[in-house]
Amino acid sequence: MAAVRIPFLKLAWRNLWRNKRRTILTLGAMTFYSWMLLWFLWFWDGAHDGMMDNYVRILTGHVQIHARGFSDDMSVMKRIREPGPIVAAIESTEKVAAYSLRVKTYALAAAHGDSAGAFVLAFDPRRERGVSYMHRLLREGRCLEARNRGEVVLGYVLAENLGLALGDQIALMVQAADGSMGADKFTVVGLADPGISAMNNSLIMMNLADAQELLAYGDAVNEIVVMAEDSYDVARVHGALEEQVDPERYEVLTWAEAAPEMKEMIELDWASFLLIMAIFTAVALLGIMNTVVMSVFERVREFGIMMALGLRPGQLARLVVTETMLMAFVAMAIGFSLAVVTTWLSTEYGFDMEPFGAQESMADWGMANTLFFAKFSLKFFVVAFASVLGMSFLATLYPALRTAAMRPVEAIKFQ
Amino acid sequence: MDKVVEIQNLHKVYRDGFDVHALRGVDLDIARGDFMTIAGPSGSGKTTLLNILGGLDRPTEGRVFIEGQEVTAMSRSELADLRRRRLGFVFQSFNLIPVLTARENVEFALILRGVEPNRRRELPQKVLGQVGLDECMRERRPFDLSGGQQQRVAVARAIVGEPAVVLADEPTANLDTENALALLDLMERLNEERQATFIFSTHDPRVMERAKRHVMLRDGEVVSDERRA
Ligand SMILES: Nc1ncnc2c1ncn2[C@@H]1O[C@H](COP(=O)(O)OP(=O)(O)OP(=O)(O)O)[C@@H](O)[C@H]1O
Numbered sequence: 008m009a010a011v012r013i014p015f016l017k018l019a020w021r022n023l024w025r026n027k028r029r030t031i032l033t034l035g036a037m038t039f040y041s042w043m044l045l046w047f048l049w050f051w052d053g054a055h056d057g058m059m060d061n062y063v064r065i066l067t068g069h070v071q072i073h074a075r076g077f078s079d080d081m082s083v084m085k086r087i088r089e090p091g092p093i094v095a096a097i098e099s100t101e102k103v104a105a106y107s108l109r110v111k112t113y114a115l116a117a118a119h120g121d122s123a124g125a126f127v128l129a130f131d132p133r134r135e136r137g138v139s140y141m142h143r144l145l146r147e148g149r150c151l152e153a154r155n156r157g158e159v160v161l162g163y164v165l166a167e168n169l170g171l172a173l174g175d176q177i178a179l180m181v182q183a184a185d186g187s188m189g190a191d192k193f194t195v196v197g198l199a200d201p202g203i204s205a206m207n208n209s210l211i212m213m214n215l216a217d218a219q220e221l222l223a224y225g226d227a228v229n230e231i232v233v234m235a236e237d238s239y240d241v242a243r244v245h246g247a248l249e250e251q252v253d254p255e256r257y258e259v260l261t262w263a264e265a266a267p268e269m270k271e272m273i274e275l276d277w278a279s280f281l282l283i284m285a286i287f288t289a290v291a292l293l294g295i296m297n298t299v300v301m302s303v304f305e306r307v308r309e310f311g312i313m314m315a316l317g318l319r320p321g322q323l324a325r326l327v328v329t330e331t332m333l334m335a336f337v338a339m340a341i342g343f344s345l346a347v348v349t350t351w352l353s354t355e356y357g358f359d360m361e362p363f364g365a366q367e368s369m370a371d372w373g374m375a376n377t378l379f380f381a382k383f384s385l386k387f388f389v390v391a392f393a394s395v396l397g398m399s400f401l402a403t404l405y406p407a408l409r410t411a412a413m414r415p416v417e418a419i420k421f422q
Numbered sequence: 423m424d425k426v427v428e429i430q431n432l433h434k435v436y437r438d439g440f441d442v443h444a445l446r447g448v449d450l451d452i453a454r455g456d457f458m459t460i461a462g463p464s465g466s467g468k469t470t471l472l473n474i475l476g477g478l479d480r481p482t483e484g485r486v487f488i489e490g491q492e493v494t495a496m497s498r499s500e501l502a503d504l505r506r507r508r509l510g511f512v513f514q515s516f517n518l519i520p521v522l523t524a525r526e527n528v529e530f531a532l533i534l535r536g537v538e539p540n541r542r543r544e545l546p547q548k549v550l551g552q553v554g555l556d557e558c559m560r561e562r563r564p565f566d567l568s569g570g571q572q573q574r575v576a577v578a579r580a581i582v583g584e585p586a587v588v589l590a591d592e593p594t595a596n597l598d599t600e601n602a603l604a605l606l607d608l609m610e611r612l613n614e615e616r617q618a619t620f621i622f623s624t625h626d627p628r629v630m631e632r633a634k635r636h637v638m639l640r641d642g643e644v645v646s647d648e649r650r651a
């Protein structure tokens with residue numbers, strides 16, 4: 008005797024086409040659910056990545072290394088005197104995309120008899136391009152060039168406040184590391200719009216060597232910014248770097264530690280997204296359960312006949328589950344394909360969230376950008392796959408158990 | 423006598439609202455190869471008895487054995503296995519699985535018995551031939567068959583796996599005389615050729631006449647048990 012192989016799939020497939028209208032409606036709902044779920048997951052992930060990227064690329068990088076305590080008070084005394092070994096460690100770490108050595112300090116800026124507080128950000132322009140968007144923020148003039156000395160690019164509001172135009176001179180005063188006051192004059196070569204209001208009126212960018220001289224730093228820097236290849240790799244890069252530097256002397260921070268408020272915002276946004284998805288899932292689940300219950304109820308007599316033929320209660324339940332799962336797989340095939348297309352479109356062209364009130368909430372973060380881009384990832388594909396399967400299974404569980412619990416006599420008597 | 427079915431002191435009380443004593447102590451032995459009818463007025467307990475024999479329902483008291491196995495002591499799954507391996511059913515109407523063709527309905531019984539694929543393909547054709555279903559009808563679904571044709575397919579499905587007993591509850595009730603007699607001829611022939619044991623209930627005097635053994639029920643009790651030569 009061969010093994011008993013009940014053709015569940017064949018039966019399920021044919022059963023589905025008995026009530027075409029209902030099956031197509033259910034399938035449509037499941038397809039819509041699969042599509043929206045996966046697309047939204049990919050889109051939300053991409054949008055958050057974009058937000059984070061914007062933020063990180065302007066301010067924090069993925070990982071920052073400082074002398075211990077620097078992030079608390081930005082004291083010029085807390086510097087990395089010998090960046091060499093740390094740079095060597097960074098270069099030997101996997102998943103690092105780029106890094107940049109920086110000097111950051113507060114300064115007093117003066118021109119035409121006016122003065123203003125300023126924030127100096129100094130770097131090697133060739134390296135900085137890999138980690139930040141500074142070079143993209145230019146409104147007027149040109150970017151810093153590594154081979155020139157004595158040049159600055161100003162936040163455009165700061166320039167307005169001090170009445171400065173391209174080619175003008177600006178005087179800067181800082182506290183130097185040797186306890187003296189450092190002061191020098193610089194030529195304005197460009198005006199930048201960082202898009203974050205606090206920076207528009209204070210940012211001064213200059214070459215690393217100029218700042219090192221101004222602060223009497225020698226070869227020291229006070230920040231090293233590292234970008235990982237992908238946002239998913241940040242934790243890994245952070246961990247690897249933390250192991251390699253002396254924890255007594257240096258602190259290694261992720262962007263989330265350097266800017267916890269951004270991380271919190273993204274988490275909050277995920278939470279509200281998940282809540283909406285949970286409601287969406289519950290609605291889909293109840294709708295599908297309803298149609299499965301109806302389809303089972305119509306076939307009570309038939310199930311009775313099957314029991315008389317010797318199908319076990321569990322096998323009947325399996326038939327009911329198979330029918331729904333079959334629909335789930337067809338729905339996923341179509342819905343996920345649609346999601347791939349719409350996600351691809353929204354990775355290529357972006358999706359403007361402005362009509363959904365993104366403008367206001369992004370402005371709170373000093374970001375004007377409302378155009379977001381989706382991001383493909385296996386992770387969220389798996390999440391969507393598991394959600395659709397899980398939802399369909401839960402929707403069919405109750406009717407399936409009810410079917411298994413039917414008593415044969417009553418089922419057969421049922422007309 | 424080679425007993426296929428043994429029924430001992432069977433009682434069935436339906437309890438919904440008030441008690442209905444549908445079977446009141448039925449004792450019967452049924453021999454292999456028998457062709458037995460159970461008759462009696464409406465409400466006398468025929469359906470109740472057949473359902474309990476087939477393990478579709480449980481008695482309130484008493485025991486049933488099929489080929490020595492105690493049906494009344496089996497679990498739901500064991501009952502399903504017993505029905506699958508040793509029993510065939512024919513009900514009054516709508517016996518077939520609507521999404522399967524006539525041939526597939528018969529084949530389904532073989533699949534459930536774990537018959538190997540080769541035999542599974544030949545046997546249904548052979549048996550459908552025996553029950554007189556034209557070849558051109560065999561790939562039709564039940565909806566496209568007449569009531570008589572459906573019943574013949576149901577009989578084919580019931581006997582194809584060579585069960586110990588075929589239980590039929592008023593199999594001819596929904597058929598006209600011609601079709602009813604044809605179905606009876608068929609069952610009689612199968613009974614002779616295959617030594618299949620048939621037990622069926624009926625109101626129909628034409629059916630009673632044909633039985634080798636004839637049991638009468640009234641108010642849940644056996645009132646007569648006759649054997650014809
Ligand atoms: N599920 C049930 N609940 C309550 N009473 C029932 C149930 N099934 C049957 N009965 C009662 O049990 C008695 C026997 O019914 P049964 O169906 O076995 O009779 P029958 O001989 O098959 O009748 P018929 O010739 O009308 O088919 C009847 O009085 C009937 O009303």
Ligand SMILES: [Mg+2]
Nearest residue numbers: 468469470591
């Ligand atoms: Mg009856």
